[in-house]
Amino acid sequence: MERRDIEIFLTLAEELHFGRTAERLHVSTARVSQTIKKLERRIGAALFERTSRRVALTPIGRRLEADLRPAHRQILDGVERAVAAGRGIDGVLRAGFVGTAVGGLLHRVAATFQNRHSACRVQVVETRYSDFLPLLRADEVDLVLVPVRVDEPDLTASPVLFSEPSVLAASARHRLARRASVTLDDLAGEQVLRPRGMPDYMDESLVPRRTPGGAAVERGLEFSTVQEMLSLIGAGMGVFPVPAHASRYDTRPDIAYIPISDGLIRERRFIWRGAAENNRIRAFTQAARDVVAASAEPL
Structure with a gap:
């Protein structure tokens, strides 16, 4: 099984949506569909149930995800540690949040991030509805976890981290x-x-x-x-x-x-200044995705 095939399978198992999976991995929807069909032919069983309204893992698909994800995460962690050593993820990352319980989530993400990148310190900062945009643009925080849709030309948004009613x-x-x-x-x-x-x-x-x-x-x-x-x-x-x-x-x-x-539905995602994007922001966003994926309930 090729590494890209594994990435496509695990991403689709997380997103349960062919279009979002393709967007996240910067491939075509057809590539995602072809990869899953190839894996299913190799395994000899369906990995996903597909209807016009939903995509869901089959029991065999759930078992395969449970077997592959820890090993895949271990590989990615090894690569991230090597990249951090080579590029030096250090300094301070300032992570803001809007709300109440999400502060606790960010502290859990910070612990995971610092376990991977011990040379970088994380500051978790509470922001307000009225000031998270000015704080970002004044470079007083590096990224903010927000509950609203943000469409500003100078800002970049991550994929949805989690959603709730x-x-x-x-x-x-x-x-x-x-x-x-x-x-x-x-x-x-x-x-x-x-x-x-x-x-x-x-x-x-x-x-x-x-x-x-x-x-x-x-x-x-x-x-x-x-x-x-x-x-x-x-x-x-x-x-x-x-x-x-x-x-x-x-x-x-x-x-x-x-x-x-x-x-x-409230969707939570990180936003940051596009011109200020760096390895710290990318690594922290990935740590957040991993923490949420491993949690039955993010909050």
Whole structure:
């Protein structure tokens, strides 16, 4: 089995999407499909179940992934250590995050990274919705783990690290607080908070401008930090869709978290200044992918 064949198989086993696999590996979708068919012919059994709507590993495919991934990771670690020795991954890497529980994830990533690159020190820095872009552009942080879509010409974004559904954070006294779930149409007529200083297109990736039924979603007061947002919600001054992990990490007696049944998936990815990309950023991003892949739940 060729190394590239193994990379394609393991990446598809992670992404479960032929197009994203091809994009990640910079090959064509046809190349991915041909490689998997070749492996399946060699093994004599299907490795993936494919339908028009989903891709999933078969039991044999899961077993093959479990056997190959540790050995593949060991090979990559050896290569990374050799590259680090040759190129010198050292100095300081400043990793920012927006949110609460993701800080703990970044500390786990930092431990994995520093185990591989002991000459490089990691600083984990909390940033705010209102300042993560200025901090990046002022070179005060090297990369930031963000929960919004970022499309800026001077910034580069990693592939999605992980995703999770949203829940609606509302005052415990709110009319929706006792509901088992809400829909996006329930946002009509509500005062939805807005992150301060965030470009409109990023804000819209968090909260749509209109409900699926066509009603306008009114925007209310602005906030800079998660704690400021929670204090406004607890006081009954607005609502806001937050990542599902908030219902575990940000519990408060004055706030209810109601599942949103029809959308608003939050995707987490790293962003950094394209002109400042270096070995430290690439190695830290890879360490994060490895930590998430090895975790049943990232947060």
